[in-house]
Amino acid sequence: MIEVAQLAKRFKLAKSFKLSDAEKSDPRLYDGHFHSVVDVSFGCDKGEVLGLLGPNGAGKTTTLRMLSTALSPDNGAIVVGGIDVIKKPLLARKKIGFLSGSTGLYGRLSARENVEYFGRLHGMGEVELKDKVDELFELLDIHGFANRRAENLSTGMKQKTSIARAVVHNPEVVVLDEPTTGLDIMATQTVMQFIQGLKAAGTPVIFSTHHLEEVQLLCDKVCIIDQGKDCFNGTIETLLASSGANNLNQAFLNVLSSSITPTLEQDIKEQRQDVASL
Amino acid sequence: MWQVYKKELLELVRDRKTLFFVIALPLVIFPVIFALMGGVMASAQLEEEKKIHRYVIVGAQYAPEFAEDLFYHKSFEQVESTLSEASQLDEAQLIAEIKQGAFDMVIIIPAEYVEQQQNNSRSYWRVIFNDASLSDRLYGRISALVNKHSTAQRKAKLAAIGLSDEQQAGVINPITLVKVDTADTRENLGEKVGGFIPYLLIPLCLVGAVYPAIDLGAGEKERGTLETLLLTPVPRTMLVLGKFAAILTTSLLSALLTVSSMGFWAFIMGSMLDLTPVKMAFGSIGAFDLGLIFALLLPLACIFASVVLAISIYARSFKEAQNYMAPLNILTFLPIAMALVPGISLNSTTAMVPVMNVALAIKEIVKGTVDYQQVALIFLSQAVLAVVVIGFSIRWFNKESVLFR
Numbered sequence: 265m266i267e268v269a270q271l272a273k274r275f276k277l278a279k280s281f282k283l284s285d286a287e288k289s290d291p292r293l294y295d296g297h298f299h300s301v302v303d304v305s306f307g308c309d310k311g312e313v314l315g316l317l318g319p320n321g322a323g324k325t326t327t328l329r330m331l332s333t334a335l336s337p338d339n340g341a342i343v344v345g346g347i348d349v350i351k352k353p354l355l356a357r358k359k360i361g362f363l364s365g366s367t368g369l370y371g372r373l374s375a376r377e378n379v380e381y382f383g384r385l386h387g388m389g390e391v392e393l394k395d396k397v398d399e400l401f402e403l404l405d406i407h408g409f410a411n412r413r414a415e416n417l418s419t420g421m422k423q424k425t426s427i428a429r430a431v432v433h434n435p436e437v438v439v440l441d442e443p444t445t446g447l448d449i450m451a452t453q454t455v456m457q458f459i460q461g462l463k464a465a466g467t468p469v470i471f472s473t474h475h476l477e478e479v480q481l482l483c484d485k486v487c488i489i490d491q492g493k494d495c496f497n498g499t500i501e502t503l504l505a506s507s508g509a510n511n512l513n514q515a516f517l518n519v520l521s522s523s524i525t526p527t528l529e530q531d532i533k534e535q536r537q538d539v540a541s542l
Numbered sequence: 543m544w545q546v547y548k549k550e551l552l553e554l555v556r557d558r559k560t561l562f563f564v565i566a567l568p569l570v571i572f573p574v575i576f577a578l579m580g581g582v583m584a585s586a587q588l589e590e591e592k593k594i595h596r597y598v599i600v601g602a603q604y605a606p607e608f609a610e611d612l613f614y615h616k617s618f619e620q621v622e623s624t625l626s627e628a629s630q631l632d633e634a635q636l637i638a639e640i641k642q643g644a645f646d647m648v649i650i651i652p653a654e655y656v657e658q659q660q661n662n663s664r665s666y667w668r669v670i671f672n673d674a675s676l677s678d679r680l681y682g683r684i685s686a687l688v689n690k691h692s693t694a695q696r697k698a699k700l701a702a703i704g705l706s707d708e709q710q711a712g713v714i715n716p717i718t719l720v721k722v723d724t725a726d727t728r729e730n731l732g733e734k735v736g737g738f739i740p741y742l743l744i745p746l747c748l749v750g751a752v753y754p755a756i757d758l759g760a761g762e763k764e765r766g767t768l769e770t771l772l773l774t775p776v777p778r779t780m781l782v783l784g785k786f787a788a789i790l791t792t793s794l795l796s797a798l799l800t801v802s803s804m805g806f807w808a809f810i811m812g813s814m815l816d817l818t819p820v821k822m823a824f825g826s827i828g829a830f831d832l833g834l835i836f837a838l839l840l841p842l843a844c845i846f847a848s849v850v851l852a853i854s855i856y857a858r859s860f861k862e863a864q865n866y867m868a869p870l871n872i873l874t875f876l877p878i879a880m881a882l883v884p885g886i887s888l889n890s891t892t893a894m895v896p897v898m899n900v901a902l903a904i905k906e907i908v909k910g911t912v913d914y915q916q917v918a919l920i921f922l923s924q925a926v927l928a929v930v931v932i933g934f935s936i937r938w939f940n941k942e943s944v945l946f947r
Contacts, residue, residue, distance in 0.1 A: 275943075276943065329769075332773050333772075333773060334769055334772055334773060334946075335942055335946070336942065354775045354777065355775070357773055357774060357775040358775045360773070362770070362773050364766075364769070368765040368766035368767050368770075369767065370549075370553060370765075370767055371765065372552075372553045372556040372557055373549070373552070373553060373556075377549075377552075381545070381549050382770070382774060384545045385545055385546075385771075385774040385775070385776050386774060386775060387775065413556075429770070
């Protein structure tokens with residue numbers, strides 16, 4: 265359903281950009297660019313939930329932004345439901361629902377107006393849109409505040425509205441970037457239930473998180489990224505077995521400690537050659 | 543694009559800051575400011591009219607008619623002083639007393655005045671007062687009295703040598719230039735006030751565009767809604783055009799409301815005051831001329847809307863966008879001011895200079911002397927520039943380095 269292969273993305277650094285000492289020592293910084301994602305591959309089939317894990321700055325958000333078409337990759341391929349995301353981004357956007365913890369709502373529009381606006385931008389007809397919005401509002405218990413302006417909603421209410429907005433167009437794939445960051449227990453519960461609902465409906469879900477208990481509860485597979493490169497791809501059972509750990513936290517740390525690979529430098533060199541050949 | 547446009551306008555209408563800048567400012571604030579200014583000025587003028595200047599006259603006995611006129615003038619009140627005799631004159635002390643507020647003015651008539659009159663030689667009278675605190679009104683009043691006295695003296699002398707009133711006028715002004723103006727009232731008034739109309743209209747187009755543009759570009763980035771918008775299957779060109787159309791609407795609406803508001807208040811004030819020449823002049827500006835003025839503003843508003851949108855898209859935050867847009871005011875006022883410089887007129891070169899060309903054309907339209915070929919040239923140059931800047935905005939809206947700075 266979703267196939268991501270050898271993704272790479274770099275960002276040009278402005279001359280005025282000041283780097284911290286830690287950033288200066290990052291091996292992904294060379295040629296006046298920061299190579300945020302060097303080589304990431306994973307796949308997610310129907311009804312599967314894939315957890316994208318990694319420390320801060322590993323390249324998770326950049327990977328998901330490429331998947332959602334917000335950013336164009338410098339290298340690699342993304343196929344969603346048979347559509348090449350890089351070649352046909354407009355078509356791919358109809359198939360993808362994206363939600364991020366950092367994305368906001370239009371404060372001066374009501375919850376209903378926010379969701380309806382995005383439904384219309386996805387080309388939905390008025391009757392179809394109304395039915396879908398009512399269905400989602402029922403499912404997410406939004407009716408009580410549907411006509412309240414978003415700027416007056418609580419964090420949990422906003423997150424419910426954001427979820428409805430992300431899936432109003434019936435996407436075939438849902439991508440979530442740290443959707444529970446900064447949320448209270450109730451709002452987190454809403455997001456978790458939403459993901460479980462999608463999974464039950466057979467929709468593939470990819471989400472990034474720092475909360476491993478969420479991964480334990482929801483994910484069928486995980487992809488761990490470190491320094492822009494995937495260092496584990498597989499099921500949770502395989503992760504536990506291959507890392508020799510008896511819990512997910514330890515397994516995660518074991519993978520990261522062994523991921524400071526000599527191959528990273530090799531990957532970067534190859535990447536340099538790829539860029540030079542362009 | 544239509545969906546984006548509708549949503550942006552809905553959000554702007556619900557925003558108090560936009561309502562203030564686009565609707566309240568032109569409709570309420572400007573008339574209130576003008577009314578307050580008028581009220582304060584009228585009150586100050588009334589106060590000045592009522593003001594009585596306390597004076598000391600030195601040498602009154604040499605010009606008794608003048609001293610009497612001054613004594614009975616409603617705006618002057620004589621103050622007795624020990625220094626009122628020319629023989630006791632101590633000018634430094636008089637100045638000190640004026641500074642202390644003992645009186646406002648001293649007029650000194652020299653002791654030689656009578657002799658000077660007899661010899662037909664000029665006499666110099668001195669008036670000492672604080673020119674800064676009482677402005678020209680005191681000086682104007684005393685000058686009028688002295689002139690009256692001077693004229694009476696001259697007439698008496700000329701009559702004594704047998705000159706009639708008409709002959710006296712011929713002696714005093716042997717040649718008088720009679721002006722025959724080929725310009726009609728409209729052209730005359732247009733030349734004088736036509737240059738100031740762009741000062742009002744053009745900056746308002748900019749003001750009406752700036753705040754909504756910041757909200758729709760940098761504001762979206764700051765609120766975290768831009769990324770979500772970019773993930774919809776709407777081409778980015780359409781997203782930019784939708785936002786651009788919303789900004790253009792507020793820009794033109796702001797100018798239109800201001801002109802309507804000013805027109806309304808001008809009508810109210812005009813009906814209270816006798817402004818017949820002004821009414822006649824502006825009465826000759828037809829609906830076509832007004833339509834042409836607004837038509838000229840359209841491509842200019844397009845340029846403003848696309849420039850501020852491009853800046854807003856580039857800025858990372860609301861505050862950054864405000865900082866970037868601050869110099870736009872100067873860049874707008876400068877060409878409008880240049881259009882007021884004598885000698886600069888609308889021609890095929892100035893028709894190519896943005897903002898200045900519209901300012902010059904509006905002036906010509908108000909004067910009734912506009913060259914429609916030049917107007918066409920302005921339309922063309924403005925339209926080309928507007929398309930280029932819109933294209934630039936669209937290009938920026940497609941650049942990751944700009945969107946995700």
